[in-house]
């Protein structure tokens with residue numbers, strides 16, 4: 001049924017924000033199937049322990065976990081950074097640790113996006129000290145242009161340009177995480193792209 005003329009669209013979006021689709025939900029799902037196959041082929045028959053970084057990596061983790069055949073367990077960790085300035089100097093702080101030990105396990109860190117690399121550098125150092133059998137990184141998105149820390153992901157969903165993106169776990173002020181696709185956030189009356197470094 002058509003909406004009455006004056007009805008406002010539902011949802012939490014401000015009229016000064018719009019999201020332009022960059023990667024559709026269908027492309028994301030297809031790519032995740034391929035990544036899951038690649039991961040399983042690299043570790044045939046091994047139990048895999050997926051660790052997701054709250055909150056952004058959760059959608060990727062749940063879809064990836066359901067696509068990997070065989071034994072899979074998972075855990076969660078949360079970090080925060082001390083604002084943008086100190087963030088880029090590497091000040092990442094652990095706010096929620098894992099529930100269980102990773103010693104001797106084949107661990108795949110599952111992150112939404114690899115941007116400056118500071119978060120993953122911190123996590124990889126932390127996890128390495130805990131003596132996993134293997135430690136690998138899977139990211140849905142990679143923004144190579146923004147890299148500060150020399151971190152590489154073993155499994156990358158999509159390499160994207162230097163744009164601020166939302167959806168499929170990624171947020172802008174805690175909103176848009178629930179979008180089933182990844183889109184570029186446009187801001188302001190003229191709907192300009194949000195600078196990625198904000």
Ligand code: IMP
Nearest residue numbers: 056114115116117118119164165170171
């Ligand atoms: P890094 O430490 O700079 O690599 O930052 C990674 C974290 O920054 C991600 O886990 C996201 O939470 C956040 N982030 C980086 N780029 C974006 C973006 O384009 N949109 C939303 N969040 C982002």
Ligand code: MG
Nearest residue numbers: 053056057112
């Ligand atoms: Mg994140």
